[in-house]
Amino acid sequence: DSGVTQTPKHLITATGQRVTLRCSPRSGDLSVYWYQQSLDQGLQFLIQYYNGEERAKGNILERFSAQQFPDLHSELNLSSLELGDSALYFCASSPRLFTGELFFGEGSRLTVL
């Protein structure tokens, strides 16, 4: 158990809908990262937050947004969903601004029908 909690574990929804994925980092970790993993694209970095502020952005679509709240939990919002958004979405946390040692959650598997 990494100490990172992601909910929901599984989510099935329809195209055009909006979903919110939630992440609770390990106790004391200030950095939160979001990744998307799909068969064709592999593990893609989406966005990173540190202590409530956005620190780095990757290949995140404009239809996606994220935030980190004062209690350090984070949410990833996916809107106008398309079939291609079906993937495993991972949250990871780390105690410092940047470290290559990240602690990953179990992921949220999103299926868009």
Place this chain on the structure above:
Amino acid sequence: SQELEQSPQSLIVQEGKNLTINCTSSKTLYGLYWYKQKYGEGLIFLMMLQKGGEEKSHEKITAKLDEKKQQSSLHITASQPSHAGIYLCGADIRNTDKLIFGTGTRLQVFP
């Protein structure tokens, strides 16, 4: 194209055999990190390499970093079924605090 390429993409070995997975970067490496993922689960950090020529070992897994070649290798000695999974290398290749991952190597170990 991927900035971190791993080879091979998949590997099937018999228990007890040694194997090597490679990770090559198209850009300068500022640290290299190895992770393991069991199918459908989260990634688990294995080890970190920060200096050229650095070599680290954990149990039967050894990783090396060749900064000049912008390459790292992960070697497993006497593989066991518990080694099965997907191995991913990660790096901050632009020194921008973004950890990106390689294409992954799927390892299967059969008895």
